[in-house]
Amino acid sequence: GNSVTQMEGPVTLSEEAFLTINCTYTATGYPSLFWYVQYPGEGLQLLLKATKADDKGSNKGFEATYRKETTSFHLEKGSVQVSDSAVYFCALKDGDYKLSFGAGTTVTVRA
Amino acid sequence: GEEVAQTPKHLVRGEGQKAKLYCAPIKGHSYVFWYQQVLKNEFKFLISFQNENVFDETGMPKERFSAKCLPNSPCSLEIQATKLEDSAVYFCASSQITGGGGNQPQHFGDGTRLSIL
Numbered sequence: 001g002n003s004v005t006q007m008e009g010p011v012t013l014s015e016e017a018f019l020t021i022n023c024t025y026t027a028t029g030y031p032s033l034f035w036y037v038q039y040p041g042e043g044l045q046l047l048l049k050a051t052k053a054d055d056k057g058s059n060k061g062f063e064a065t066y067r068k069e070t071t072s073f074h075l076e077k078g079s080v081q082v083s084d085s086a087v088y089f090c091a092l093k094d095g096d097y098k099l100s101f102g103a104g105t106t107v108t109v110r111a
Numbered sequence: 112g113e114e115v116a117q118t119p120k121h122l123v124r125g126e127g128q129k130a131k132l133y134c135a136p137i138k139g140h141s142y143v144f145w146y147q148q149v150l151k152n153e154f155k156f157l158i159s160f161q162n163e164n165v166f167d168e169t170g171m172p173k174e175r176f177s178a179k180c181l182p183n184s185p186c187s188l189e190i191q192a193t194k195l196e197d198s199a200v201y202f203c204a205s206s207q208i209t210g211g212g213g214n215q216p217q218h219f220g221d222g223t224r225l226s227i228l
Contacts, residue, residue: 101153
């Protein structure tokens with residue numbers, strides 16, 4: 001079956017630091033990959049997506065590249081802000097359309 | 112509407128009572144999904160609909176959980192005879208499906224926090 005593994009948190013950073021959250025996946029087909037973000041007390045928001053190998057998704061300074069050879073979709077941001085403090089979820093969607101989520105990584109950015 | 116709307120935001124029930132949650136998907140979206148978020152951040156898929164038809168119910172605990180998406184009405188998730196372990200945040204999501212399927216993102220509501228006392 002499908003599964004997503006992402007790095008355990010929590011991650012604590014200073015403002016303007018570089019952020020990487022690792023995500024690897026297992027899938028039987030050719031999934032689409034997503035990063036969602038959950039701010040405190042809110043629902044999930046789509047951060048970025050990639051639908052095929054070597055696609056790069058980007059949004060709000062975040063980037064992730066679909067790497068089929070390493071089955072990875074690592075999230076990166078070059079300079080984080082306090083407002084980036086949230087829980088980040090890596091997810092995949094295969095032919096049956098439901099999302100399979102990683103366990104979530106809590107990121108705290110300190111001023 | 113432009114957003115997935117879930118009601119209520121919070122729901123408190125005594126153990127054994129019934130709980131009913133509602134979801135209005137984004138207008139024009141054909142698929143609706145229900146997820147349960149428990150224990151730190153873990154998401155569990157429950158059920159999905161294509162319009163009013165059940166598409167995938169492999170995650171549903173069938174003994175006490177049921178769901179519907181009827182035309183011109185919000186979708187609903189109902190839990191009979193609630194248990195303490197049903198305490199969770201329940202998220203609804205909707206998506207468009209075009210062409211070959213799977214790559215359209217799901218748009219999530221803000222969730223309903225269900226507390227069973």
